[in-house]
Amino acid sequence: MTKLRVHEYAKKVNKSSKEVIEELKKLNINVSNHMSTLTSDAVSQLDTVFNQQGNTAKQNTSSPKQQERQTKPVSNRQDQQKKETRKENKMPEKNNNRSANITQNNQKQTQSKSQSQSQTQSNDRPKNKNQRSFNQDNNQGNKKGGFNQRKKPGIHGGKRRHPKTHQPSQPITPKELPEKITFYESLTVAELAKKLHREPSELIKKLFMLGVMATINQDLDKDAIELICADYGVEVEEEVRVDKTDLEVYFEQEEINEEELVERPPVVTIMGHVDHGKTTLLDSIRNTKVTAGEAGGITQHIGAYQVNIDGKKITFLDTPGHAAFTTMRARGAKITDLAIIVVAADDGVMPQTVEAINHAKAAEVPIIVAVNKMDKPSANPDRVMQELTEHGLVPEDWGGDTIFVPISALKGEGIDTLLEMILLIAEVAELKANPDKNAIGTVIEAQLDKGRGSVATLLVQDGTLRIGDPIVVGHAYGRVRAMVNDMGRRVKEAGPATPVEITGINEVPQAGDRFVVFEDEKTARQVGESRAMTAIQANRSEKQRVTLDNLFEQMSQGDVKELNIIVKADVQGTVEAMVASLMKIDVEGVNVKIIHTGVGAITESDITLAAASNAIVIGFNVRPDVNAKRAAEEEGVDIRLHRIIYKVIEEIESAMKGMLDPEYEEKIIGQAEVRQTIKVSKVGTIAGSYIIEGKVTRDSGVRVIRDGIVVFEGELDSLKRFKDDAKEVAKGYECGITIKNFNDVKEGDIIEAFVMEEIKRT
Numbered sequence: 001m002t003k004l005r006v007h008e009y010a011k012k013v014n015k016s017s018k019e020v021i022e023e024l025k026k027l028n029i030n031v032s033n034h035m036s037t038l039t040s041d042a043v044s045q046l047d048t049v050f051n052q053q054g055n056t057a058k059q060n061t062s063s064p065k066q067q068e069r070q071t072k073p074v075s076n077r078q079d080q081q082k083k084e085t086r087k088e089n090k091m092p093e094k095n096n097n098r099s100a101n102i103t104q105n106n107q108k109q110t111q112s113k114s115q116s117q118s119q120t121q122s123n124d125r126p127k128n129k130n131q132r133s134f135n136q137d138n139n140q141g142n143k144k145g146g147f148n149q150r151k152k153p154g155i156h157g158g159k160r161r162h163p164k165t166h167q168p169s170q171p172i173t174p175k176e177l178p179e180k181i182t183f184y185e186s187l188t189v190a191e192l193a194k195k196l197h198r199e200p201s202e203l204i205k206k207l208f209m210l211g212v213m214a215t216i217n218q219d220l221d222k223d224a225i226e227l228i229c230a231d232y233g234v235e236v237e238e239e240v241r242v243d244k245t246d247l248e249v250y251f252e253q254e255e256i257n258e259e260e261l262v263e264r265p266p267v268v269t270i271m272g273h274v275d276h277g278k279t280t281l282l283d284s285i286r287n288t289k290v291t292a293g294e295a296g297g298i299t300q301h302i303g304a305y306q307v308n309i310d311g312k313k314i315t316f317l318d319t320p321g322h323a324a325f326t327t328m329r330a331r332g333a334k335i336t337d338l339a340i341i342v343v344a345a346d347d348g349v350m351p352q353t354v355e356a357i358n359h360a361k362a363a364e365v366p367i368i369v370a371v372n373k374m375d376k377p378s379a380n381p382d383r384v385m386q387e388l389t390e391h392g393l394v395p396e397d398w399g400g401d402t403i404f405v406p407i408s409a410l411k412g413e414g415i416d417t418l419l420e421m422i423l424l425i426a427e428v429a430e431l432k433a434n435p436d437k438n439a440i441g442t443v444i445e446a447q448l449d450k451g452r453g454s455v456a457t458l459l460v461q462d463g464t465l466r467i468g469d470p471i472v473v474g475h476a477y478g479r480v481r482a483m484v485n486d487m488g489r490r491v492k493e494a495g496p497a498t499p500v501e502i503t504g505i506n507e508v509p510q511a512g513d514r515f516v517v518f519e520d521e522k523t524a525r526q527v528g529e530s531r532a533m534t535a536i537q538a539n540r541s542e543k544q545r546v547t548l549d550n551l552f553e554q555m556s557q558g559d560v561k562e563l564n565i566i567v568k569a570d571v572q573g574t575v576e577a578m579v580a581s582l583m584k585i586d587v588e589g590v591n592v593k594i595i596h597t598g599v600g601a602i603t604e605s606d607i608t609l610a611a612a613s614n615a616i617v618i619g620f621n622v623r624p625d626v627n628a629k630r631a632a633e634e635e636g637v638d639i640r641l642h643r644i645i646y647k648v649i650e651e652i653e654s655a656m657k658g659m660l661d662p663e664y665e666e667k668i669i670g671q672a673e674v675r676q677t678i679k680v681s682k683v684g685t686i687a688g689s690y691i692i693e694g695k696v697t698r699d700s701g702v703r704v705i706r707d708g709i710v711v712f713e714g715e716l717d718s719l720k721r722f723k724d725d726a727k728e729v730a731k732g733y734e735c736g737i738t739i740k741n742f743n744d745v746k747e748g749d750i751i752e753a754f755v756m757e758e759i760k761r762t
């Protein structure tokens with residue numbers, strides 16, 4: 001039998017690694033983290049625990065929370081067997097407690113219901129329970145949440161069809177109990193009665209016996225539903241519904257029907273060092289290919305364009321540079337299939353070339369190298385190849401697998417070969433999409449146009465976008481009013497990998513925002529409004545980035561298996577030394593991966609890359625610049641600044657093992673003013689001082705401040721009140737202070753006292 005690691009086992013039983021580790025602790029089995037291997041004995045003990053909880057590998061389509069819910073009926077049935085032996089009027093304490101919960105929960109439920117009414121678009125639930133027809137079994141929810149699904153009748157708003165004291169029109173004849181019922185969030189007594197094929201009055205009686213006074217329209221929460229069902233011996237399952245407002249859901253294709261898929265054009269980004277010819281290359285491709293193919297068209301800059309090579313299309317993102325590329329990725333959108341790194345043959349590999357390569361590698365996008373400016377006499381392509389080899393890009397001719405194409409963007413030479421190579425890589429990658437779906441994709445750029453309102457260039461990534469489509473774009477929504485392609489022509493539809501500029505949405509979205517087409521405008525509006533309202537920003541800032549403080553926790557939960565690091569240092573030698581030491585760190589369960597290194601200050605581009613790759617940044621003898629600082633704060637990127645290599649290594653190693661030393665923060669506790677100085681041989685200078693603020697304690701650190709400048713920082717040597725040692729001296733009192741290794745204290749100096757307080761890691 002192959003040995004299982006903790007996280008593998010956790011996956012098998014649909015628990016988080018943390019939960020499994022906790023169970024192991026209870027079983028007195030020690031493991032260090034989620035990558036630890038389990039002995040067969042540990043596995044069988046865990047099996048016993050989790051089987052008792054009703055988890056089986058089969059149930060692994062639902063979350064641990066759902067699992068917990070689904071397993072409830074089993075224990076409830078046991079409860080029920082016990083209950084059957086009890087006298088009805090003698091409720092056990094446990095149930096009384098539960099009954100109390102029901103009443104409380106009902107109150108809460110009513111409150112939260114009214115709060116959540118404005119947001120219920122996501123769950124297809126009627127605004128008022130009474131709206132739901134008693135005879136209508138509405139429990140088959142929208143489990144997949146695909147945007148093709150039409151909303152259910154009576155979902156959004158509508159009139160109240162039943163008066164408050166709604167009664168079933170016909171009494172229900174008790175039938176056989178169902179084996180299982182499902183519900184979403186809650187059920188009214190009437191709804192539950194219907195599902196159980198019982199009269200509501202029977203349920204009300206039962207609830208009464210359980211100590212709950214309920215009316216027919218009373219909302220029953222999960223606990224109450226489970227309690228009643230357990231009493232009938234009926235299994236309960238709570239439905240899970242997909243949040244329609246989470247646009248990412250639409251990008252996670254669950255079932256792909258291979259037959260519906262067709263080939264789609266590759267989406268290409270051009271990156272490289274300043275002045276190496278990115279813009280010239282983009283222009284050159286467009287001028288030679290676009291206008292030739294579409295006579296009469298006026299090329300228009302919409303952020304992306306397509307070329308047609310013998311019937312095969314390629315889509316180029318028209319914003320050169322890795323900053324744009326990574327910003328988009330940092331926002332969660334991966335749209336590029338292939339990166340072209342332009343390197344000027346007369347200049348060779350430059351810092352931004354390396355950055356671009358690392359950005360592409362971090363995004364796991366294949367790279368083609370375009371060795372540009374080959375027309376220049378000083379061109380030295382061999383040097384470029386040699387230098388790139390050092391960065392892991394080895395030309396095919398030299399036994400590697402990177403395609404190098406010599407070109408002259410200025411003269412238009414080599415462009416055909418470059419395009420051929422792009423198509424070749426695209427063919428190997430088998431890029432496919434389904435044009436018959438409603439469109440989904442990403443915003444490439446957007447702006448407010450005086451005449452046309454919000455204008456956005458969208459890249460359709462799957463499906464086909466059509467005029468009139470109800471659409472949600474980021475937080476904006478609307479209907480596609482007009483579509484213009486990269487040739488400035490009006491089009492009616494745009495298929496996969498096609499860029500189009502659209503109008504018709506109510507706000508200007510941001511580059512990198514997702515868009516999704518919905519079945520009807522009403523849903524689009526509701527989703528859009530809800531997204532705007534529920535502050536997607538908040539979600540973004542809450543995004544759990546890896547920091548050294550939360551690394552261990554994330555590792556334990558199986559969320560992190562690779563610690564991505566960016567290293568910036570003052571000199572190349574230090575960078576290399578740092579990398580070498582970092583690579584030696586050996587902690588079970590997690591690998592260190594250096595995704596980028598560089599010499600010089602930490603820049604905004606480093607932070608963007610870190611954010612996109614969930615990396616931490618280590619600065620050695622360097623500091624972040626202003627923009628980098630701001631970006632790091634916004635994105636929650638952890639920057640660690642150091643001056644001693646072994647400290648860096650120690651810190652990272654400790655973080656990986658969950659053993660970071662406590663962090664301390666300085667707290668100023670008081671200030672004393674020096675009013676007189678007395679020199680005493682053997683003792684040194686005694687500062688006769690008066691406490692003007694707070695207090696000074698015997699164990700505080702001190703700082704001597706003269707004319708606003710710190711002239712010394714160190715420790716207190718002695719603190720005396722008259723002749724006696726004092727533990728602390730408070731504001732308004734005089735004292736004598738001596739400072740360790742500092743005798744130069746002068747009248748008028750301020751002695752600032754501080755202590756170091758441990759701060760809780762979050």
Ligand SMILES: Nc1nc2c(ncn2[C@@H]2O[C@H](COP(=O)(O)OP(=O)(O)OP(=O)(O)O)[C@@H](O)[C@H]2O)c(=O)[nH]1
Pocket residue numbers: 272273274275276277278279280281320372373374375376407408409410411
């Ligand atoms: N001789 C020669 N010059 C070129 C070639 N490609 C670009 N250049 C020149 O190099 C300079 C920089 O080209 P750009 O296309 O602006 O370079 P870039 O990489 O887009 O530069 P940034 O936008 O500043 O990052 C321009 O003066 C171009 O005319 C080439 O193939 N041969």
